[in-house]
Amino acid sequence: MDWYHAALYCNWLSEQEGIAEEQWCYETNAGKLFQEKVSVYTMLLLPHHPLAAAASTSYFLGDRQPQVTALKKNYLGLGGYRLPTEAEMEYATRAGALTSRYYGETEELLPKYAWYQKNSQEKAWPVGSLKPNDFGLFDVQGNVFTWCQERYESYLHGTNVHIDDKEDIYSINTQDSRVLRGGSFIVQASFVRSSNRLSHGPALRSFDFGFRPARTFR
Secondary structure, three states, X not given: OOHHHHHXXXXXXXXXXXXXXXXXXXXXXXXXXXXXXXXXXXXXXXXXXXXXXXXXOOHHHOOOOOOEEEEOOOHHHOOOOEOXXXXXXXXXHHOOOOOOXXXXXXXXXXXXOOXXXXXXXXXXXXXXXXXXXXXXXXXXXXXXXXXXXXXXXOOOOOOOXXXXXXXXXXXXXXXXXXEEEOOOXXXXXXXXOOOOEEEEOOOOOOOOEEOOOEOOOX
16 A cells, blocks of 8 residues: 555545545545546547547546645644544554553563564454554554655654644655554564654555554544
8 A cells, every 4th residue: 555545545535424525635636637538538529530549549548546646735624534643643552651562661462462573474464353552443553554644754853852743745745755653564573663663655555554544523
């Protein structure tokens, strides 16, 4: 699963649940694709039109899916589904714990809570097969990495650093890596920690990347 498809699914889920389109969290090129299809169908209705032959083999006739092009302004205040911010994901993973893992520190208990290199048999497992954290969330560590909303940026350093969970820039650049959290079934135990973070370009797919839809309720 790449970041773009995860975000597109969030829009789809918003639509399925009857959430108004103005509350969806991602801009797409769906309108542009619709206009392209209308133009092609018009040409095909004119069999002697010089562009008709070209249109019949055009990429417009393929099953092109809408693509996410930007984050909507004020997405943290919208009611549609979206990917969780990195701060939200860490908060949900820790479930109030200050230790490196939500149950404590020791690796000895890790196989009871997370699928990782040692116990996964090199495959992903059905969600909910192991113990949840104190928020009742399963597989927030291990199994598959979770895509987060924003771009990857280095942490600030210092003794008085305060970071607000603010919105990222709205444009999406395939060259800007985005954050993944949680570890996966193919990583060693040292990667399966609440603070561990990974980054990859939004177009990259991997068999150990997944996502969790989030919503803002007010």
